[in-house]
Amino acid sequence: MSAITTTALVKEYPGGVRGVDGIDVTIEDGEFFALLGPSGCGKTTLLRSIAGLEAITEGTLHIGERDVTNAQPGERGVAMVFQDYALFPHMDVGDNIAYPLKIRKVGRTERRKTATGIANGLSLDGLIERRPGQLSGGQQQRVALARAVATRPEVLLLDEPLSNLDARLRLEARTFLKELQRDLGVTTVFVTHDQAEALALADRIAVMKSGKLQQLGTPREVFGRPLNTFVAGFIGSTPMNLVTTTVADGGVRVGTATVPLPATAEGKVADGAAVVWGARPEYLRWSREPVDGGIPAEVSVTENLGASVLVSAHSGDVRLQLVLGEDDEPSPGDTGWVVATARRSLLFDAATTELIG
Amino acid sequence: MTSASNTPVIPRPEAVPPPSLGRKLVRHFLTRVLFVVAMGLVLVFFALPMLWLVTAPFDGNPTLAVRWPDWTMSNFATIADNRYAVGALRNSLILGLGTMAVVLLLGSLAAYALSRVRIPGRDGLLYALLLLSSIVTGTAAMVPTFQLITQIGLINTHIGVVLVLSGGVLPTVIFILKDFMDSIPKSYEESARLAGASPFQILRHVVAPTARPGLAFVAVWTVVQVWGNFLVPFLLLRAPEMQPAAVLMYTFYTEGGQPNLRLLSAFSLVFSIPVIGMYFLVNRRYGFRFHGGIKS
Structure with a gap:
């Protein structure tokens, strides 16, 4: 009406x-x-x-x-x-x-x-x-x-x-x-x-x-x-991790590791394509043990957000941010693995910046 | 140099003894006295005419000197005796209020428009008007003004004087009011527009009430300008019964050709009271709050 x-x-x-x-x-x-x-x-x-x-x-x-x-x-x-x-x-x-x-x-x-x-x-x-x-x-x-x-x-x-x-x-x-x-x-x-x-x-x-x-x-x-x-990048109180990279071996190169393609992007990109890999800090996990598809990284800074902690970790020259619960927080200098869920990560076209999947 | 060694001796700064308390007090006292005397002289210089204005009307036989009066009210009776005096005050009032009405109406409309509409060269136009405004009521335009008013048949009428005086003060009034209206947030008007108000309703309900201190200031300022203006009414009003107080005073001579100081002093006091009264009235009601910078 x-x-x-x-x-x-x-x-x-x-x-x-x-x-x-x-x-x-x-x-x-x-x-x-x-x-x-x-x-x-x-x-x-x-x-x-x-x-x-x-x-x-x-x-x-x-x-x-x-x-x-x-x-x-x-x-x-x-x-x-x-x-x-x-x-x-x-x-x-x-x-x-x-x-x-x-x-x-x-x-x-x-x-x-x-x-x-x-x-x-x-x-x-x-x-x-x-x-x-x-x-x-x-x-x-x-x-x-x-x-x-x-x-x-x-x-x-x-x-x-x-x-x-x-x-x-x-x-x-x-x-x-x-x-x-x-x-x-x-x-x-x-x-x-x-x-x-x-x-x-x-x-x-x-x-x-x-x-x-x-x-x-x-x-x-x-x-x-x-x-x-x-x-x-605009939505979310902590900005999404956006890593400019390429598709290789059926995965995406992030830092020093290759992570699996996001579930929704499978079959839509070819090897060598220039892409932006995105994952919200809230959807990343931290593991002290090696995990398949995990990104080895070293924690540089932690910022307390009250009930959660914003952790900045470096893998090669890529900086990733994670929001973790207050119980299992790593300290600066710790090394471990950043784990992204394939369901929650996204792939953008590096040239057009548009979502691939 | 009494020291035989080669190392340079750094002289210790000799402590200057503070001036004794007595000398300090005397010097302070002297400068204060000189300052007060000088200020007193300046004050007397400016206050004497005022004092004369207040004392002479109450003196049975006033001279140009300031002296303690013998407190008589007889001088005020001479005002009533003069054929034109009371009428002249009324004429002043008509001219003052008439000009005020014209200026408030036209000035607020023009200032509102100039404040809200973007015209190229708007500020230049305003400054040019402001500069030229002193000419309209000034000596330079005496002859053309006289001729113009004669031609349009308004010579020896109050309307003619009101129009010329309005023309003279309007640029300044527009300038001041525009400043006030610039300081009114646009969202006030937009809010009224969304409620469905017409431009005139917006002006009446929102802009004018918010600019009220400015309007009050402009009203008083206009009346004061007109009240004290001599040249324009002197030029345009030929009949003595039409002339305002400021012009009439010029005719207060005795038969012997001497200034009639009894009438003049009493009349001057009466002449100045409305302006002072108006200032206090408006100051109490509106408090002369200025939002923007006032250039006047």
Whole structure:
């Protein structure tokens, strides 16, 4: 009903720079959708194009059945929460929440009633008379959310919703956001540069780079089977081990050893092909005994991550990182074998950087 | 050199005895006295005219000298006796508030547009206007201004004066207001746009209230400029009953051709009170908070 469909969407800035370069995405009704990418990748531009704050250069945008490519922001049925929340400093919380209703010529008492209802639903009880300047960051965010949902929008847009909160509050707000979105069932698009945030919140993630879509998929797909080395390196709190190498003897040369081909890549590459072998640090094991297909390596550094340890090990001139449980951690200087599971490792084409299998 | 050895003798630095406490105190005291005397002289130089303005109106027989008055209110009665004095204050008020209204309306619209729309050469345009603004109300454009206003039939009307004065202060006002509006985050307006607000609603609901300290400052500043302006109303208003206070004062002579100091002193005090009052009022209400750098 209120799905968002972009077709070959282009936003070109004066001077020929393309902020969004031909994006085809369909965001399903009621979906929690993340636009993820590094700064300057065009994710915010895409969000602002959906909102109508940026004029679309080429392509079309549909919300539900309607073509809103050239519609005014106020006519699209979208609401947005800005990164700085954009609460009006001269209005109290109630007037802020009810401002969209005021534009729709709803009477003052009715507005106040609606605002109080929404505010109470977002645990802002008793703050209706306050000015935004008198609220904490988390409360300001909830006021901005309340203002956005006050008009029951078809689409909710969130620009870096958690970036202005401190680390502890961020986790709390993350759960709160997800609950709110489930309750409202509103199609929600949010922009973030934090891959952990995207993985935790979204039903589906669109990874972008230089205005182009890199991969579209569920958090599990994007994490487990990245379609190219950019996505592989961008997703994950510890970056994926990516080793540029060649295929030899039915295996892949990694450091001083040959590891078996990933299960999904078998039969797709010939000996001598230039490839990138990738394995997530979380999917590597450490063995003190020789293992068939293991990579002999020497530990150089260990970094404590709390319940786990990030181990850096060298095999020849290749550095591999492993995330290990806290019990069997090796010490710097130890030698042993890094073991990759064929099921969990990936092979990319070295020239095109795309996933082979 | 009394030492016979060849090793160079490094003379130990002779410890300079600290100046005695008494001498130090005397020197400190003297510099303080000189400083205070010098500052006092400077202060008197600038304060004398002010003192005259406050004391002379209450003196039964004021002269140009500052002296302790005999505290009479009779001078203020001369204001009521003068045929034009009270009317002149009213005229000043009309001109001041009229110009303020024109300037606030046009200035805020222009500043908002200039702050939000990218035009090539925008800053150059603003600086050029700012430079030329002093000419509009200045001596150089005296004759053309007079001719222009005569031609369009606004000579001897308050509207004519309001228009010329507005033209004179608008560039500065736009410059200041643009600075205020530049400091308003764009996301405020975008947020209002998403709620469906029209540009005029955005200006009324979001931009104007956020720029209120700037608008208040500009309003007061405009009234003060107009209140004290002599040349423009002097040129364009021929009838004495139309003239504002600043121009009327120029006619306060006795029959003998001497300045009428009783009327002049009392009138001057009354003339200056609204401006001072306005400053305190606005300062209390808005506190003259400046967000951006003010160049004025």
